[in-house]
Amino acid sequence: MKYPLFTTKGLAERLVKQDGLLIDASTPSLPYNMLSPFFVWDKVIPVPEMEDFKSKTVEGIWQGLKLVNDKIDKSLFDAKKIKKRRVEPYGSCKFLFKGERIDYVESRKKIYKPSYEWMFHNLLPRDLKESLYILAENNIQLYFFDVDDNSDIENTSSSFSHSSLLVDIINRELEKSQECKTDCSTK
Secondary structure: OOOOEEOOHHHHHHHOOOOOEEEEOOOOOOOHHHHOOOOOOOOOEEOOOOOOOEEOOHHHHHHHOEOEOOEOOHHHHOOOOOOOOOOOOOOOOOEEEOOEEEOHHHHHHHHHHHHHHHHHHHOOOHHHHHHHHHHHHOOOOEEEEOOOOEOOOOOOOOOEOHHHHHHHHHHHHHHHHHHHHHHHHHO
């Protein structure tokens, strides 16, 4: 089995000549557009620690809970097109979580990551996920990338790449599958 890898957009262009499958997790084309935090779902994603609120997009949660002029924007939870709410310098903004202000890195871990993981596990079609698992299990190298190159959740100098998070999730699922196969075969 080959575990999926994260790559940058620039490196992806060079990898295209190698064996494997490049997957742009920010493409507007089906089916991989569903991997984007901007994809608009009919079903709704729970807003972390705000039980009465749901969002159509992961990005709507992220931008909606960002404090700009000390205010969040709940209207972004229901928006079909998400506007970026900018704060300078990049990475200095705060977010609202459990009624408290939290910093950028903490917000990635407590807001963005759980929202994206929830979307992956609960909204992505099973056949899309299964097709990725099957490719990996058949030794096809998958390379995921998106418009951002930052795979370090702690690095606040640039946007965090959702495809690096996606690779982590898929690899955990593949690992669970392998453990199950090993456990089942020994019984």
